[in-house]
Amino acid sequence: MGRESSRLVRVAIDVGERLFVILLAARFLRAFVIAVPMHPSFILLVISETLAVTLILTRKHGQVAVRAVPIVAALAGTGLPLLVLPGGTALVPSLLSSGMMLGGLSLSVVSKLYLNRSFGLIAANRGVKVRGPYRIVRHPMYLGYMVSQLGFLAASFSLFNLVVYLFAWSLQLLRVREEENVLRQDLSYREFAGRVTARLVPGVF
8 A cells, every 4th residue: 555545544444433522422422412301310421422523533644454343343442432322221220320339430531631632432542641540550531431331231231232332342342453553563552551550450351
């Protein structure tokens, strides 16, 4: 692939990624705006997803993966959680599920703020971040997603929501692998990975 063709592919991926996020976010927000008055804690999920959309639309350019696997994993992994619906059965007291959503939201928001304009969907190197929650695990934002989503599932359980999240979490693990493939080409990231050995959960993964 020539330099000009490669540039056009990256531009197409960049534009497509942003349009994809806008369309999915619109559907997600429409469903949750209706549900928030009955379940105020759901506003936490809305805040997290809205921040993600904002950072993607304002992010800076970087070395982006152009292979099919990281692209599909990123888009599907991001899109699937936006398909869940409020309702269903509460499996735990609302205080517990709200606490999980708040804890996960706090971690993902802080992680996004440290990433700032380096945040994106598709695996890329827009600068290695080593401060804040990145001192503990290499992918704290994904951990935050999973915790807050687990909290929502516990508050609004349905077979549909469970299946959506199981697929989404599997894709998140694939995203971690693909991001590592890109970032490990950078010496500073390899040094960082040597200091912070946990990807998502210290002592586990």
